[in-house]
Amino acid sequence: MPQLSARVSTFTDSVIRRMTRINAETPGSINLSQGFPDFPPPTPVLDRLAQVAYEGPHQYATTWGAQNFREALADKYSPTIGRTIDPASEIVVTCGGTEAMMAAVMTVCDPGDKVIVFSPFYENYGADAILSGADPIFVPLDPPDFSFDPVVLEAAFARGVKAIIVCNPSNPTGKVFTRDELEVIARLATEYDAFVITDEVYEHIIYAPNVHVPVASLPGMFDRTITCNSLSKTYSMTGWRLGFLIGPARVIEAARKVHDFLTVGAAAPLQEAAVVGLRLGPDYYEQLRDKYTHKRDLLCGGLERLGFNITWPQGTYFVMIDVADFLALPQFAGTTDLEFCEWVIREIGVAAVPGSSFFHEPVNRFIRLHFARADEVLTESLKRLEKLAALLPAA
Incomplete structure (x- = not known):
């Protein structure tokens, strides 16, 4: 058969969207990998969409x-x-x-x-x-x-x-x-x-x-x-x-x-x-900033209290977590960040994205979570992540 183009062998499918698929195959797991909100667009936009459906x-x-x-x-x-x-x-x-x-x-x-x-x-x-x-x-x-x-x-x-x-x-x-x-x-x-x-x-x-x-x-x-x-x-x-x-x-x-x-x-x-x-006027964007500031503080503050090593984001709805201490544990010896994320989905019930998918350099110590989720979902995620945090010995 003819060969495929050489370019398609030089990159993989989206790891972000792959993590969403793995999460979907795991009953009850919470998807904090692919960054899409679980709340709707502004009501005036939806009202106009309903009109456009007929007009x-x-x-x-x-x-x-x-x-x-x-x-x-x-x-x-x-x-x-x-x-x-x-x-x-x-x-x-x-x-x-x-x-x-x-x-x-x-x-x-x-x-x-x-x-x-x-x-x-x-x-x-x-x-x-x-x-x-x-x-x-x-x-x-x-x-x-x-x-x-x-x-x-x-x-x-x-x-x-x-x-x-x-x-x-x-x-x-x-x-x-x-x-x-x-x-x-x-x-x-x-x-x-x-x-x-x-x-x-x-x-x-x-x-x-x-x-x-x-x-x-x-x-x-x-x-x-x-x-x-x-x-x-x-x-x-x-x-x-x-x-x-x-x-x-x-x-x-x-x-x-x-x-x-x-x-x-x-x-x-x-x-x-x-x-x-x-x-929409400036009030909308102020409310959006306030909403995400609250969600950032909820998830990142909770992660920090649990002992995770995080970089507080200045923008976006993503947080990078340094998981080098976890990967150094005997049970994760030789584990890649991708394999670690798959384990976290199965055993903890929270989906993250392995950081290596974002780096050109051979970096294997970060995972990414997103917080564009309802407060109760973020709170439940933190509750589940307590089990992961408990794997580290007390300081």
């Missing part, structure tokens, strides 16, 4: 996004980026943030081009580079604060890169890049004439005193920045698959062609309903 639209929207949806995006993001975004030429709507990232990389990279990816990274980024024929260069984010070394970063740029991918706030670490850090990235991208591709899906899930700074808002950066985003996390609608790109017209014109032949267009009725969400 339409039900046929194709404009390939690069319905006009009113793009206008609502332009109105929302013009103030944060600090310039008037043209909905006719500087936005393309995609099927989720996943397609937005894929389209962005394919738009700016030819096979053989180099792309900087911070490690640890959201697992799609490596696959995006490979599927585009690009060559990822990994720059470490050093725990526990997951900062980068500017000298190491510049050495990566000096290898002749076409783009850098920046997830801010960062999945899986929960890091929020400071303005100073982003200015270093912007300076190097300008000096070495590279694009900056940003993933900003967690922009509204951020904890004081941290502040989200869009790279595109920095002086001179709009023309070389492609902002990737989606409605999934901000409006608790991960299954709606509504994402978008914002960038300079010449880039968006090319990205629209890539998008057209990848998926044709995002779902027309969902765009129509989601316009209501994009028009």
Whole structure:
């Protein structure tokens, strides 16, 4: 039989989504692996969706996004980026943030081009580079604060890169890049004439005193920045698959062609309903921040009281746990973090993601949990994790 393409042998299926499948096969286990909320989108959006079910639209929207949806995006993001975004030429709507990232990389990279990816990274980024024929260069984010070394970063740029991918706030670490850090990235991208591709899906899930700074808002950066985003996390609608790109017209014109032949267009009725969400006022985003601040404090505070070694997230709804002490126990000798997570599902009843799926380096000491769950689910998770914490000898 003919051989499959070489590229498909260079990456695995999503470990995150694999953990969800394993969790589903384990009766009663709580899924804190794949990060989707267990609460609904805003009520005004659902009310509008009910109307759209009968009124339409039900046929194709404009390939690069319905006009009113793009206008609502332009109105929302013009103030944060600090310039008037043209909905006719500087936005393309995609099927989720996943397609937005894929389209962005394919738009700016030819096979053989180099792309900087911070490690640890959201697992799609490596696959995006490979599927585009690009060559990822990994720059470490050093725990526990997951900062980068500017000298190491510049050495990566000096290898002749076409783009850098920046997830801010960062999945899986929960890091929020400071303005100073982003200015270093912007300076190097300008000096070495590279694009900056940003993933900003967690922009509204951020904890004081941290502040989200869009790279595109920095002086001179709009023309070389492609902002990737989606409605999934901000409006608790991960299954709606509504994402978008914002960038300079010449880039968006090319990205629209890539998008057209990848998926044709995002779902027309969902765009129509989601316009209501994009028009919500500042109170909504304040309430969202307060909700997730409470959930972060509930889960992370509980983990800390149980004795787990955690890095408190500055943004997102993920927490990284250092499980090196557990893996050093005799019963886990030689166990990988993936095998450890499978054991935790079976024996503890809580699903996590093994951290090695996020690192380019051979790191085997972290797991990731998410806290976009109801309070009673998080409380029950902590109760179950007491059994795991009890395995460690008392200090």
